[in-house]
Amino acid sequence: MSGYILEMNGISKEFTGVKALADVNFKVERGEIHCLIGENGAGKSTLMKVLSGVYPHGTYKGDIVFEGAVQSFSKISDSVKAGIAIIYQELALFPDLTVYENIFAGNEVQRRGIVDWNRTIAEAKRMLGKVKLDVNPDTLIKDLGVGKQQLVEIAKALSKNVKLLILDEPTAALNENDSENLLQLLRELKRQGITCIMISHKLKEVISIADKATVMRDGRTICTLDASKGEISESVIIKNMVGREIDDIYPKRPDKKFGDNILEVIHWSAYDSELGRHVARDVNLHVRKGEIVGIAGLMGSGRTELAQSIFGNPKGYRLEGELWVDGSPAAFKHTSDAIKAGIAYVTEDRKGDGLFLIQDIKSNVTAANLSGISSRGIINDNEEVKIANQYKDSLYVKAPSVEQIVGKLSGGNQQKVSLGKWLFVGPKLLILDEPTRGIDVGAKFEIYTIMNKLISEGMSIIMISSELGEVLGMSDRIYVMAEGRIKGELPTSEATQEKIMQFATQ
């Protein structure tokens, strides 16, 4: 029972012009817990998608050897049949179905198309026992917490006789207690002979659980570290992850001059009547002219909700408190009012609510400021092309023309188009929500450079980010949020990752 259960040899994968994976070699031994580490956009998820057949055989170069045989998965169900299961960050459960229905969704216990519910429930109970989850199988998924939902996902994987379990940042949304339970379960599964690949950003977890750890950077595997040889330590991992000094990642801004407050929020609360709770509570913050203010915090700490409640409140929260823009009180009825007042908001979810994916670059760039290319309601097509080309060039968007459909661009280029849309509005204050999520290191650097340039032109920026390095590297001042409240404010000179995390987990 030893040797390699999985060998991925010379895997290369390209997306329209962007190399996502370049000659990746990745080997996993039977029965180990192998962590896969790297920055966002390093290629971890792409590699796992190649493995699981999301990208079918033939769309990538290289070989996958699983259980001693070369595999050519053409769809996800092929890899499932071979015994590979992936659990993604966004759980793929049906919230309105019961636990047992979810565990066997797509894999029903049946005889000639008729489901045997009694056996389904009995089997589900057995699987729940395996993952040590003590809930009634009749419970609806939406009534469970995220931690327990994760366990249901694992139970689902186990029900398919999984040999290799892949977890994509399983603890990202979990609290400490749930995280520890999950890690404990993984150790237990390892004893039962299940091999596990875990993608994680949390180095402490990696150090505590990994038998081996492979570091990826810029679409390549950099090294594989072995715990039994004592190679896995925070400093070694970080050095390999980053591959360069912090100074190179975050471009310097030489002359910092701050003016008056461009935005001030006083005792600001936002109540979400659908959730029945406050998403932001008694928030006080201000942004000065020429300043980059970072807002750090964990997922679900209310950062996005706070930003949207300021930006014309599209979700219709019940608001309380005062909002001052450029020295005068403001009350926005609609996002268009906020835009008129000089605020722009670049969403964290560019595909979901940021871009018009089926439209071309030029329509996206001008969407928030059509009056800039029209007179008396009639659009000047040529002016539009000209403007779009200007932004395409100044933001380094890599695309053959501004007629390119945005849905076909890479994440980094989409983000730049999204940014271009808001720069064309000519805002005084730019709110960037996770501006570099899911984009590669090169594009990140370009976005940071653009941010600095905008600041030097007199703009102010609020940057919401979950990447502590980015918050520390780019901000002038940092607010830390947790549970909808501002838990702390730090000048960057005094801020450290530890201090921020302390506030964020209060």
Add this chain to the structure above:
Amino acid sequence: MNLYKEAKSLVKVNIREYGMYIALFVIMLVFTILTDGLFMSSRNISNLLDQTGYIAVLAVGMTLVIVIRHIDLSVGFAAGFMGAIAAILMSQAGVPVYLTVPIILVLGIVVGMFNGVLVASVGIPSFVASLAGMLIFRGALLRVTEKSGTIIVEEESFNALGNGFIPSLAEVGGLHVLSLILGVVVIFLYVLSEFSARRNKLKYNFEVVSKSIFALKVVFVSLIIAYITYIIAGYNGFSWTVIIMLGVTAIYHFLSTKTVLGRHIYAVGSNPEAAHLSGINVKKITYIVFGSMGLLSALSGILYTARLNSATTTAGTLFELDAIAAAYVGGVSAAGGVGKVTGSIIGAIVMTSLSSGMNLLGVGISYQYMIRGGVLAAAVIFDVMTRKKKG
């Protein structure tokens, strides 16, 4: 050789757009051959276009409704009901035509806006809201025609909207002169707009197609307009229905492609959340699109009532589905954000051409439905396939 290459690549890139026109051409050609030229006779084409009118205006409005990811099933009986109200106003209340038409059109807008409020503000799915509207209008139509049955309209000028032709001024060699003049004016305006668009592009230093392709295109389109004008001038000339249909198409084409409002409509259709975050008032756009649908339903009702010279108890039956089919045949996407007004007009003409051609050939009504259904399915399959290929 170079010219051929450029033309080929242009066709390749725009195959989706041209597909509709090619399909229409093929259908017309096949029927013309099968009927020994009877299909392309002036009389038949004139009739065919008149028959298309009241569905075509609905298809135009429906295009925008589907683009913003909604549907309106109430338009058929809404048209029938408003046509009946028009008939009652004129023949029973004695309201003159020049007041009746605007009253009905405004009534249409109000009805459409009401649908818009139900959908956008109350949050009822448009399928359900408009299904309710369909039942209500059907009942309302029956109610107002209950006593008298068919309501005859005797206003000549009103009926002319459905069956009348523009005055001829003079006749030369059996051709309708004013129609000829109209055709020449349209060609002139078309050529002028092409030249000015090209000049503008050059002013911006943008790439333009080569001179020979440009000339070829201008001459080709001009010839087609000239040919259609020639055929129509051979039998009474342009009808008022066709003039109205062309006018509505021109206005909506301009609105949807050249204006801020049009952009907002397509933005809402391709991603409502992103539209909202871009400062676009999604509710307002929904009101406007449903309001315009109501306006065009009223217009459709007027055209249909005028065409029959009367309002009947069954007016408007299945209009909504014909309009929806025309829109889909014309390349509108159910996923939202995609679809052209001109495409839907061509779609409507394709559907009527099929009926007209099959009628001339004496094909039974049972086969007609099946063939039209097949064409609808084929059009959507073509649409899906070409979209995939592009991706």
